[in-house]
Amino acid sequence: MGRQPCCDKLGVKRGPWTAEEDRKLINFxxxxxxxxxxxxxxxxxxxxxxxxxxxxxxNYLRPDLKRGLLTDAEEQVVVDxxxxxxxxxSKIAAKLPGRTDNEIKNHWNTHIxxxxxxMGIDPVTHEPLDRKTSSPAxxxxxxxxxxxxxxxxxxxxxSPQSDVARDxxxxxxxxxxxxxxxxxxxxxxxxxxxxxPLVKWLLEEDPPTGDxxxxxxxxxxxxxEFSSIADGSELPWYGATDWLLDYQDFGLGDSSLVDxxxxxxSNGA
DNA sequence: AATCCTTGCAACCGCCTCCGC
DNA sequence: GGCGGAGGCGGTTGCAAGGAT
Numbered sequence: 133m134g135r136q137p138c139c140d141k142l143g144v145k146r147g148p149w150t151a152e153e154d155r156k157l158i159n160f161x162x163x164x165x166x167x168x169x170x171x172x173x174x175x176x177x178x179x180x181x182x183x184x185x186x187x188x189x190x191n192y193l194r195p196d197l198k199r200g201l202l203t204d205a206e207e208q209v210v211v212d213x214x215x216x217x218x219x220x221x222s223k224i225a226a227k228l229p230g231r232t233d234n235e236i237k238n239h240w241n242t243h244i245x246x247x248x249x250x251m252g253i254d255p256v257t258h259e260p261l262d263r264k265t266s267s268p269a270x271x272x273x274x275x276x277x278x279x280x281x282x283x284x285x286x287x288x289x290x291s292p293q294s295d296v297a298r299d300x301x302x303x304x305x306x307x308x309x310x311x312x313x314x315x316x317x318x319x320x321x322x323x324x325x326x327x328x329p330l331v332k333w334l335l336e337e338d339p340p341t342g343d344x345x346x347x348x349x350x351x352x353x354x355x356x357e358f359s360s361i362a363d364g365s366e367l368p369w370y371g372a373t374d375w376l377l378d379y380q381d382f383g384l385g386d387s388s389l390v391d392x393x394x395x396x397x398s399n400g401a
Numbered sequence: 402a403a404t405c406c407t408t409g410c411a412a413c414c415g416c417c418t419c420c421g422c
Numbered sequence: 423g424g425c426g427g428a429g430g431c432g433g434t435t436g437c438a439a440g441g442a443t
Contacts, residue, residue: 146412146413147411147412147413147436147437148411148412148437149411149412168428168429169428169429170427170428170429182428182429183413183414183428183429183430184412184413186429186430187411187412187413188411188412190430191411191412192411192412219431219432219433220431220432221431221432222430222431222432233430233431233432234410234411234412234432235410237432237433238409238410238411239409239410241409242408242409242410243409
C-alpha cells in the first residue's frame, strides 16, 4: 500500500515563508493552539502543508526560541550529548532550552564537526582520529555509537572513549571552561558514566512540563483585536519575545506583522 | 568591480513511531 | 493484533550572504 503524502502537493506553497504567512500562522496558533497540524494551514488560511507549518513554528516562530549562535557552554553540552546519544538531535535539543533540533543539527554540521576534526577528534566516534585507524575493534564499537540513533541499548553501551572530545574541549582553549565544568561534572576523569550526574541528566526522559504557554493557551484572543494590545503584557509569553524585535533585521520590518506583533516596540521605544 | 567559492541556515523529504480505532 | 493517520525525527538540499581571488 502506498504511503499517503502528508499533504496534497498541488496548490501547496513551498519555499521561504513570507511575513504575512508568519503572521497568519502566529495568529492562528495564538488563538487556537496547534491541536492538529494537518488542519492548521486550512484553518489559518495558509497554502502550506501542515508539516511545513509545524516546522516553521517549532524552528522559527516559537516565542521561547533563543536566537543567535550557540554559546560555548551550549556547544559543550551538545558535544557531550552527541557523544552519548549520537545524532538524536531532538533529544539533545530537549536539554537546551530555547534551541531546536534543526538549529543544533545545523550548528553541529557547520561548526562543531569542523572544530572537532581540527582538534583531531572524529566527530562521529568522538575518538582521536589516529586511534581510529590503528584500532579496528574500537572503531567497530564506535560505529555502534554512530548508528545508535535507533537504539537506546546501543547508546547505553557506549564506550567511555566518547568522552575524549569533551575532554579535549575542556582541556583546550575554550574560554568557557569554568562554565562548562558546571555542566560537565566529572570532567576528564569520568570513566564511568553511571556515576556521572551529567549522564543521568542526559539520559533522563524529559518530563513534560505542560507549561509551554503556546500549548496551553486556548484563550480566545480575537485576532483582529490582537494588534490593539498596547503593551504586550497580556500575552502569555510576555517577556520572551525580544527576538521579535529583530524582525526588522530580517527585512520584515515593513510588513504588517509589525503592526500586529511589534507590541514591545511601542512599549520599549 | 566582477566572478567564483565557501559558509550558514531555512526548509523539504521520506522514514519511523505513536496512538486511536 | 492489525491498520491507518498524524506527528516527530534526522538527513539532505537549495539558496542567499559574505569572503576570497
